Amino acid sequence: MAPRAFWKGYLKLSLVTCPVVLQPAVSGSEKVRFHTLNKTTGNRVRARYLDPETGDVVEDDDIVLGYETEDGTHVTFEDEELDQVALESTRTIDIETFVPAWDIGWIWYDQPHFLAPDDKVGAEAFAVIRAAMADTGTAGIARLVLHRRERAVMLLPHGRGMVLWTLRYGEEVRSERDVLGAEKAEPEKAEAGLKKMLADLIAARTKPWSEEMVADPVQDALLDLIAERQKKRPRRAKASPPPKATGNVVDIRDALKRSLAAEKAGGGKPDGKKR
Template sequence: MAPRPYWRGYLKLSLVTCSVTLAPATTDSAKVRFHTLNRKTGERIYTRYVDAVSGKVVPDKDQVKGYERGEDDYVQLEDDDLDAVQLESTRTIDIDEFVDADTIEWVYYDSPYFVVPADAVGEEAFTVIREAMAQSDVVGISRLVLGNRERAVMLQPWENGIILWTLRFGDEVREEDEYFKAVDDGKPDPKLLKMVEQIIDDRTVPWSDSMVNDPVQDRLMDIIKAKKPAKSKRKPKAVTDQEEEPASNVIDLMSALKKSLADKPKSGKKSG
């Protein structure tokens, strides 16, 4: 059973819009997670924010984000300041640029998400956008707010759906020349090269996800199972289901495409 959508909104290309959902393509739910306990009582220890000078606990209402300009010199930023620089719409993936699929270096790829139609009404528009990108061998570039942070994102056709990759910003990617410039770029000894190529050939096998199993995780689980389980002293919290209802999105796809082509941007054409 697929998990609940992480995000619900719209995929937009010019005048063509369809309702979509996002779900993380990866999960760490199976990882062993630890809490910090009081060894004497067995109770959990909670982290609290305390004032660095007084040592007193600071209530949530008095906590504010700050940017350090210098030593002990901070600028306070309120929620309104942060909201002012966010995207106007946090519920629309508006694709306004495309690039060749093989031109984005993998080091910019951050987190992947599955994008699928949210309802049958928008499935035709979704399919047309996906197939057009696949046949043109391009990926779409857009921006999106996820987890209260604006991200550059890439949309890549993937089987019957689309993979959305959040992309690292340019200042988050280090320049490789700083590290590789000291490596000798001369050609290796042909005999040594041939021997290593033979070793590689002997060890080349088909890919399998068993190659990325986590043996440490397995050993930790064995230790945990062998220990006496602690009795839970807390009642489970009630889970409320307040899933947002998607807005209706009935469109005339052919009409929207014709209008989009008539109103195509003057710039951005490939030189050729």
């Protein structure tokens, strides 16, 4: 059974729009995780917030988020206030720019997600956008709100879908000079015989890539240990997935013709505004 989509919205390129679903490309759900229990009763322990000054338990309804200022006080925000930030990109991935796919260094890549069309009507528009990006060797750059933070994202064609990478913020990426220092002269050339020995060693250890190379032996050992102690229990039935949302899709040929005409007439976006 396919996993439930954690995000649904629209992919937009000029006047072409199609409904899409987004799924994380990696998951930690298969990892062995332990709960914290009361050793005496076997019951799960629940974490609660305490006010360190009064010692009182703080209920969920009384919790707000705060940003500490220079004088040590906090500016507080309610959840609803933060939800109002960057709402335009909450449910729409609007591709505004294309860049050569190889121009973006690996250090900017954050988290990968699979992007796919959400219905048969929008699949044609999605496929044409993906194929055009593949033919031109470009990546689409857009912005998207995930977990209340607006992120720059990169879209790359991948098989029958796309991979959407969230990109790191500029302040997160360190300059290599900060770590590696200034560029230095190349070391002296290694002895030819030594280089030949190393090349032979590399060749002897070179194999085709396999997922077995990133297997987790600790995970396997934990599963074996759990199996030894586990008692068979009936599994809970999983909840039914929600019905798929549908949306209006503009005819791609007509939309592209109007988009290109608007680009030539206005020198920018379909609304006539220049970029």
